[in-house]
Amino acid sequence: xxxxxxxxxxxxxxxxxxxxxxxxxxxxxxxxxxxxxxxxxxxxxxxxxxxxxxxxxxxxxxxxxxxxxxxxxxxxxxxxxxxxxxxxxxxxxxxxxxxxxxxxxxxxxxxxxxxxxxxxxxxxxxxxxxxxxxxxxxxxxxxxxxxxxxxxxxxxxxxxxxxxxxxxxxxxxxxxxxxxxxxxxxxxxxxxxxxxxxxxxxxxxxxxxxxxxxxxxxxxxxxxxxxxxxxxxxxxxxxxxxxxxxxxxx
Amino acid sequence: xxxxxxxxxxxxxxxxxxxxxxxxxxxxxxxxxxxxxxxxxxxxxxxxxxxxxxxxxxxxxxxxxxxxxxxxxxxxxxxxxxxxxxxxxxxxxxxxxxxxxxxxxxxxxxxxxxxxxxxxxxxxxxxxxxxxxxxxxxxxxxxxxxxxxxxxxxxxxxxxxxxxxxxxxxxxxxxxxxxxxxxxxxxxxxxxxxxxxxxxxxxxxxxxxxxxxxxxxxxxxxxxxxxxxxxxxxxxxxxxxxxxxxxxxxxxxxxxxxxxxxxxxxxxxxxxxxxxxxxxxxxxxxxxxxxxxxxxxxx
Numbered sequence: 441x442x443x444x445x446x447x448x449x450x451x452x453x454x455x456x457x458x459x460x461x462x463x464x465x466x467x468x469x470x471x472x473x474x475x476x477x478x479x480x481x482x483x484x485x486x487x488x489x490x491x492x493x494x495x496x497x498x499x500x501x502x503x504x505x506x507x508x509x510x511x512x513x514x515x516x517x518x519x520x521x522x523x524x525x526x527x528x529x530x531x532x533x534x535x536x537x538x539x540x541x542x543x544x545x546x547x548x549x550x551x552x553x554x555x556x557x558x559x560x561x562x563x564x565x566x567x568x569x570x571x572x573x574x575x576x577x578x579x580x581x582x583x584x585x586x587x588x589x590x591x592x593x594x595x596x597x598x599x600x601x602x603x604x605x606x607x608x609x610x611x612x613x614x615x616x617x618x619x620x621x622x623x624x625x626x627x628x629x630x631x632x633x634x635x636x637x638x639x640x641x642x643x644x645x646x647x648x649x650x651x652x653x654x655x656x657x658x659x660x661x662x663x664x665x666x667x668x669x670x671x672x673x674x675x676x677x678x679x680x681x682x683x684x685x686x687x688x689x690x
Numbered sequence: 691x692x693x694x695x696x697x698x699x700x701x702x703x704x705x706x707x708x709x710x711x712x713x714x715x716x717x718x719x720x721x722x723x724x725x726x727x728x729x730x731x732x733x734x735x736x737x738x739x740x741x742x743x744x745x746x747x748x749x750x751x752x753x754x755x756x757x758x759x760x761x762x763x764x765x766x767x768x769x770x771x772x773x774x775x776x777x778x779x780x781x782x783x784x785x786x787x788x789x790x791x792x793x794x795x796x797x798x799x800x801x802x803x804x805x806x807x808x809x810x811x812x813x814x815x816x817x818x819x820x821x822x823x824x825x826x827x828x829x830x831x832x833x834x835x836x837x838x839x840x841x842x843x844x845x846x847x848x849x850x851x852x853x854x855x856x857x858x859x860x861x862x863x864x865x866x867x868x869x870x871x872x873x874x875x876x877x878x879x880x881x882x883x884x885x886x887x888x889x890x891x892x893x894x895x896x897x898x899x900x901x902x903x904x905x906x907x908x909x910x911x912x913x914x915x916x917x918x919x920x921x922x923x924x925x926x927x928x929x930x931x932x933x934x935x936x937x938x939x940x941x942x943x944x945x946x947x948x949x950x951x952x953x954x955x956x957x958x959x960x961x962x963x964x965x966x967x968x969x970x971x972x973x974x975x976x977x978x979x980x981x982x983x984x985x986x987x988x989x
Contacts, residue, residue, distance in 0.1 A: 492881060524883035534874035537897050547882040550892070596878070603882055 473652035527605035533592035570598035590621025735966030779852035787860030814858030822922030843925035867901020917941035
């Protein structure tokens, strides 16, 4: 079952075409990795899926992007609804300058949860879901900025989980972290895919092989190859994919 | 090295030292003025307070310095007027200024923002006597008509003028603070499904709160020290303050009576005492402001 699909997706930043005719079907409750050299359009593609690209001035999107068979670029689409379904974790950990508790409770509060008991419950569940509860449960009122980088990133994952999304986008979410924090987050991603569809952008080929089920290789705004990760890394269909994953460029 | 060259080098050294002294002198000058003014105010302000009595002076409700038999020197009306007037100006000016800053920082198209910013800069450059003049000829009659008062020269008119006068500093300081909020915070909020307005008020504004607080304190400092404009619109009567009453501020009390208070009279030295009280108020606000900025730098 495919949860997100694109058909003939083109995207321009001004006159510069960043995505060229992308057709892709992203399977539900799997980890999909987007790989490719810098500037290949993988982050741009990721951000079309929750319309964070809307924030970029002079961006133009053509083609079809559907989430659960709904055209998310149709006029009248409620972007806040979409972003609630399709959550995002950024490259640089970006907790709000608030307490740990308020960081997690931010999303639910925005979406109208007022009851203290329910918020407490959501905060605990989200922090447990992001495997950081044990580390922070005694200091929920402390500033989130007092956490280490790896903890901050897991907090950001917990914050994204708190609004009960369906899909989680991760834009190089481990590239700013040390190896131990990275492996914690990789373990976490593997656990999370039981309940969520996860799409990650990564520069780390090993990471893609370790945690992804499906893999997409982008080059210069084009989707070169898309398929099972094991298949792609053992028997790439395209010469360019082979060159990239064997480290001949990129 | 020949003799001429050595002489040249020595001359250069002297001129360097001399310039260093000039710079130092200019720096010391500012300090000297502050000390001089403080000392002068304290020395000339204390005698009247001693004669009237500190409590009677600060909390006396009647100011009648020229009364033939029983002159009274209570400045409570002035203190309260200054406090209410400043509070009122902040209550009106801060929300407007803050929202303007929000508009400039987050919402306004670049061209429009430039126009608004230029207007705000011009606003801060208008002399206070012009504010007074416009207030007197436009605002005061309007207040009189709208509220059906015998005279429009009231605390309300003064508050309105003051709130416009403090707008520029509030806008520019708040805007700087809002611009300094990292874009990542806002993106995180939007990605959670918050609208832009929710993001600005719940993430950007709290993240900029210390800068916005500084803007408020700055506005208070501006408002409490203003004299000319409010003298022209507040009616200048030593009443206990009321929104629709003619009132006199600490500043305007000094400005309006100094010209006719007899040299050596108690009235004149009481005016110095008022200046001392005002000075202490403003010092207090500056200390708060400095502590704020210091904390922010260190925190």
